[in-house]
Amino acid sequence: MGHYQPLLPDLILAMGATFILLLGPLRDSQNLRDFLRWISLGLVAATAATLVWVNHGMATPYPLVGEGWLTTAPLHTAFAVVFLATIAWTILASTVPDEDAGEWYSMLLFLGTGMIILARAANLAAVFLGLEVLSISLYILIAFRYSKRSSLRGGIMYLLLAGFASGFLLFGMALIYAVFGTLQIAEIRTLALATDMGPMAKVGFGLLLVGVGFKLAAVPFHMWTPEVYESSPGTVTGLIASSSKGAMLAAFIPFLFLLETHWSIIWLFAALSMVGGNLLGLREIRVKRILAYSSIAHIGYVLTGYLAGDTLSANAAFLPSITGVNAVFFYVVAYAASILGAFAALGYIQGERDLTLRDLRGVGRRNPVLAFCLLIFVWSLAGLPPAVGFFGKIYLFSAAINAGYFWLPLIGLLGSAIGIYYYLRIIVHLFMMPADASDPKVHASTLQEWVMLGSAVAVIALGLFPETIFSFLRAF
């Protein structure tokens, strides 16, 4: 058993999820729902605690545990904790009908399981497994409100395209395996750096990148985002945008040796995403799609940071704090804090139809707390001080400049200047346009409002004291 101790968190979460799934059909009552909610929260907390406990003091680089499945590297653990936090936040902030509570919370927990596996994967198979657990939970969550057509449409689109991308990923893995004969990423890394890569390996990694690019929604694999984001429940959209991508980003860290050979692909991903995402969002009027496009751009910023890499950057020696991955970690936290809140807030506003900018009018008047929170989140997404997104962007671009990339930050910043436009439009509609005759329908419980307010405050607080996030990282 001791040998499998590091797998404990994953086991707790998966088994808890199954347990809740079984509890679900017991009774349709609010009490049960609340009970499940707190149970789930407890499970997430327990998982996080276990995670920290089992990894404590095992901070050697990429130690392989559980037959070389997972890594206990602090950065990855920290990522996993962050993702668990997003799950917990979603559990708190989400609205679900009483009768579906069991499925909902259990799927969220499965999602969390997939994330923490993916985030800590040290093995191609673990990457695949984590990714699929994550994806399959997401299919269900996206199509959760299956009485709505659009929900189904989004679910099937995500399912088909994700399956398509998984196919690429899987085939790429197969090719990599065929070349190197191992599934351990660390071994692959050693082998790949030792010799010149043949075309097959290159193609294999290329196909792997297709799968990664899809999950991250980097241009040109971004096409699914608007529809899927639009049709998912608000909180799920937040998770897709934040921690589902974040898990893939974390999983990609061991692959950063690819920068040697594949940097141009990542460069292109980054540049195209930053430009494309911001361009796409320019004249969109459906709010969730605006944020969907913006998330494409944000992945571009993150990839800019990734280009700086971990140890490969020229000046990294004197700048240990802002290696690319640290900046990425910061950004994932910052972005998650902002986008979760933003999508959740939009979820509360959403009526029957697609939520357009017009629907936002008057919200600032009727529900100032929610509008204020949304303002803060959008502010942060736009990368303006004092919200945390400001330093997130600064760190990423600093890392890139530090690594010798100049054009990419310039492109990114120019792109963000375009992007400012649609963020401003959201703010304009929230606060500066006269309300339509019909009242905007905002349904948020008191708990949810407090959760929102709390995250808004957190976004500002982190923006004022960005060092906190690094301190958190150092704590692992």
Add this chain to the structure above:
Amino acid sequence: MFYNNGLPALWLIPALPALGALIIFIFASRMPARAAGIIACSAISLSFLWVLNVGTTLVLGNHHHFVEHHWNWIAAGPFQGSASFYFDLVTFAFTFVVAGVGLLIHLYSYSYMKGDAGERRYFGYFNLFAAAMLVLVTAENAFFMFLGWEGVGACSFFLIGHWYQKSENTVAATKAFLVTRLGDIFLLIGLFLTATLVGVSFSQQSAWTQVATSSFIPGFGGLTGPQLILITGICFLLGAAGKSAQVPLQVWLPDAMAGPTPVSALIHAATMVTAGVYLIARFHILFALSPNLMLAVAIVGVLTAFYGATSAFVQTDIKRILAYSTISQIGYMFLGLGVGAWSLAVFHFFTHAFYKALLFMAAGTVIHSLHNEQNIYNMGGLRTKLKGTYLAFLAGAASLAGIPFITAGFYSKDAILWNTLSTKWGSPVIYGIAMLTALMTAIYSFRLIFVVFHGTPRKDIHVHLPDRLLTWPLYILAFFAIVAGFLNLPIVFGVTPIWEHSFARVFGEWQAEPLIHSHAVEWMALLGSGVLALGGAGIAWLLYSPAKAPMPEPAGDIATVENNTPAPYKAVWANFLFHGWKMDGFYNKTFVRGFRITSGVIAWIDRVFVDGIFEAIQAIVRGFHALVIFFQNGRVSRYAMVMLFGAVAIITILLIGSQR
């Protein structure tokens, strides 16, 4: 505070009227309208008393000048101008006129402006003007002088536009301000040159002599000292021309008559317009160092004198006649400056201030009595109805015409004429033109007398008699217009010219000395100009005596002729003169219209092109947006196809791309 080392403080001179203005402005809405006039008059009279105090101390103490330093006002690199005052004889002459004549006009205004809606405003600005003018003439350096220089310009603007609801007044005020400001620009350039070359303090000006001998001065692109002196002088000349309404910047003064008549008397006749004379007199060393410069000043002077006289000849508006005559008389002063007769130019300013202020105020009384009638052809026969005014006006006109031996104008003008003939900078040609102008001056002066005061009334209007405040200042000025000349009797009379003698202290060796020492020639010149003046009066009698028809014949009903009437006369030359040699129209067509068109074009460019650049960028970005959004059509297989292309592109790049 009021006395330093037993000498009277200079700062009080401008400070008193400034204080008056301040009080009036701050409490304007809370004081009765009449109180403003009382405050203003008290302030200026105190100032005048103080000028007398300082002046007598200066003269009796036989001082060259007083300097009073207060604080460093402008201090930037080579540009140093302290808030300091300077008082010498020239200052005394000017302050005496500004405060003294100013006081009389203030008193006159007290009655003249009674019941005007803007009475408080009027007196506030009037006092402010006096303060600014006193700063101008008491400043120790050119930068501080510039404070007053611009201040009087601003006040002139305010007061010309006093009746602001009439658009013409507004236009006239703007014109006056902008044209003088054009001159001021050159003045500023001159000041910068002065500041960098020798420093702006008046006591430093003798350093120009060293500039004149330098062949190389760093920082000016190889210009030599004499060239720089010429440039500086031209700049000053243009600045002076703007302020003093000299050719080619004279066009604003006739229109400036739109203001209330006391304003015309004080600002546009006696004081502000002579600031140019003061400027050049102050910088006389600079000018004297360059013969070309002197010639330029003299030519500007004589041309303007001639211009003013010819234009005054055909005007129908009493104030415009006087305005052109002012232009002409200041031309004489410039002529005096141009021939090196600095003290005589100042002397002519001195006498001119009295008789021209007198003429304006008398004209004002006439206008006032006739209910704002300004067309001389609607007057006539006022000799009996306004007897006192007539006598005063007669004294002023005689002085303006230079009626020999008894008028101040004769002595001051003749001295300039004599210097034009006799000094090293003079020339017979200029002398000839100046003499011709003197003849015309006499003609138009007496034309006024005959048309306005003699004959029978042309229009039957009720004359309401002026009160004492409107007449007594006239008598005082009339007295000075006659006797002020005795301050400088010609040397051929066998007496010492007191004025010239005293001012020699200021102008020293730079004062031009007559090269002709023959008393006979001087007597001839003296008598000649006297004869011209009397002859002019005679000609005027021939042409304009009540028995004769007005000449030249006006085109239509002369009563309707106004300033902007295109062609009141049948004769082309008369119209040409009537419109001030059509220079107004020329400037309007070129500069004013040019400015309007340019600014319109720039605003258009800004709206269309400069903004357009950014609109275009926006359009391009939107175009790209349209391009990429085109693919977002929700069709899964299309999305998959894009992904496939992406995958193919990645593999292609990897297989053929170069490594880092």
Add this chain to the structure above:
Amino acid sequence: MTLLLSLLLIPLLGTALVGLSGWVDRNFARVATLIIMIVDLAVAIILMARTSGGPVQVIHPWIPSFGVSFNLYVDGLSALLILLTTFIGVIAVIISWNEIKEKVTSFHIWMLLLQTGILIVFMARDMMLFYFGWELMLVPMFFLIGVWGHEEKLYSAIKFFLFTFTGSIFMLLALLYVYFQHAAQTGVLTFDLTQLLQTELSATAQTWVFLGLFVGFAVKVPIFPLHTWLPDAHTQAPTAGSLILAGLLLKTGVYGIMRITIPMAPAAAVYFTPWIIGLALIGIFYGALAAYPQRDFKRLVAYSSIAHLGFVILGVFVGNAAGYQGAVLQMVNHGLATGALFLIGGMLQQRTHTRLFEMFGGLWRQMPVLGGFLLFFCFASLGIPGTGNFIGELYVMGGAFTYHPLVGALTVFGILFAAAYSLRIFLATMHGPETTAFKNLPDASPRETLALGTLVAALVAIGFFPNLVTGPLYYPPDLSVPQSGRATTPAMVMPVETGTPSPVLAPTSPPLHTYLLPMNSNQLSDQRFDIASLSPDQQEVR
């Protein structure tokens, strides 16, 4: 030093107070904001006095891993601009009293946040903090224009935001580049400007760094041709917004150029000087010419800002003491005079609901006091002596003249055009036949009179005692003013010896970088108030 912190924290924490009081009663929000602003002004005055003994600095670690510290540094120049900021803050609150009728509380909260951002910009010595404040200014201003603005408010607000933000991108990149260069050279991670200035940059690097920083600041100034956001933003903003835009936000750009751009890349600054002087001259004439035919009161004033800021930039770049002092003077004066014109424009709009000149005319009869103020500020705007604007323009023109006589001469012509548009403002509203459209317009209220009267007093005070403004520039350690800027004896003419060039005048200025770099020595401060009297005695009798 608590002084600096309290200066920042008073408006920042004041937002909470205002929020609370606004919740009770909207008028309380006004009163609370006014009190906060006045207290801040008082702190700024104390700070000003404290600065005369030397710069005041406070450093707290903020983000040590990134080399960012909470580094506030106030010397004479900063203190001056801080004083201007707090002063204009008070005026802005007073003037919004009647104008802002809805969302009163949030309006004042934004005002306080804006003030905080501006103060950070003027105080920050740490470049990341500076950038933080720089971006922080944007959002409140965006809200002020967007919520409380006039008919085209959204377009203008977004345009303002996009322009400034885009400009700041280049600034950020340049700053980061210098930061990493510095780190690479010294191994020290810091955003402290003092240390960053020690970075050795190659000529090429300097060029790019200069351009990046310059573009960032030039948008804000604004320098032709990056000015197109300005007329829209100024025109559409509420009165207080216009006042702060003109009075303060534009100044942050100039401040950045003075404080960061030129010292960071001195060689490049020298290289680009002729071009920038050209742009400044274009700005002067272009702004003035474009202003003249405008039909909209505030739009005209907005264009005039371009011209005035052209003077400022010219003064900064001519590279001598006169120009530098003139630039600072002009910054302050423009803030006061143009701000006041915007105030009056706003008051007219509040009374008549229009800003178009053709709707006005002859209003002086109905509002003599307001008309009198307008007259004063128009004349201040055209640079009449006796107001601070004259001194500023004179210094700048003198500086330009020293730089090159022809440039100086050309600059002088700018004031002619200034006269044209300034007079138009006054004449078109107050003069001429009285319009029948408006009856019984109220004259300036006591509150308005107080606000405008204060501005008049300030302008006149500067007009006669420019030392009030230029004096702080000489405070030790005299970071900013070139040596030739001290009050030295006026140009003297030496005896001429044959064969040698005349020593007459020689208006030489040191190369730009020698004096714009911070100097640590106090060697210059002894002769600070050495009075250039022309004679040793107060009165000289000969």
Add this chain to the structure above:
Amino acid sequence: MTLPINEALILSCILFSIGVLGVVVRRNIIYVLMCIEIMMNAAGLAFVAASARHGSLDGQAFFLFVLPVAAAEVAIGLAIALLIFQRYKTLDLWVVARTKEA
């Protein structure tokens, strides 16, 4: 008998390409799901072949993961497809994309 590894890889490539092209050209949900299955199984084949080449069991073990995952995916896919058919009365993805909200 030895497995001809290169040929097996080539075969898997061909299978993969068929799957990819199928996803790109088909509009019916069921067919698309099938094509995705083909892609995954092509990868599985490649894993098995590579496993044989390297003589390690990793690849084959991996394939054991792929199978249930693919099955789960298809299961959910079919469930959603069923619902879609209920609601849209079609399985044509383009029609689904075109249909307006309800």
